[in-house]
Amino acid sequence: MRSTGVVRQLDELGRLVLPSELRHARRWEKGDAFEVLVQGDLIILRKCELTCVFCGGTHELVEFTGKRVCGNCRSTLASADVTAAVGDSHVDLPAV
Numbered sequence: 350m351r352s353t354g355v356v357r358q359l360d361e362l363g364r365l366v367l368p369s370e371l372r373h374a375r376r377w378e379k380g381d382a383f384e385v386l387v388q389g390d391l392i393i394l395r396k397c398e399l400t401c402v403f404c405g406g407t408h409e410l411v412e413f414t415g416k417r418v419c420g421n422c423r424s425t426l427a428s429a430d431v432t433a434a435v436g437d438s439h440v441d442l443p444a445v
């Protein structure tokens with residue numbers, strides 16, 4: 350982790366403005382959602398992907414290993430032969 354060298358002050362409502370260089374580099378835009386994580390004395394922002402990691406859909410989203418998967422993709426994955434992709438490992442897919 351590195352410092353950006355940027356220091357910002359909270360406003361009266363507890364808001365911070367993220368430096369535009371960071372927002373542009375990460376393609377963060379107005380309306381994007383972020384999860385706020387705490388690790389010791391650090392506060393970490395993680396952009397929430399509120400769409401299916403495979404198709405971009407938003408129907409019946411379920412989080413699976415930190416990624417959101419929609420109902421249609423879960424059904425497709427459940428019926429697909431994924432043993433070639435994961436070897437002999439057993440994978441429990443989230444219920445459809």
Ligand SMILES: [Zn+2]
Binds near residue numbers: 406419
């Ligand atoms: Zn999907």
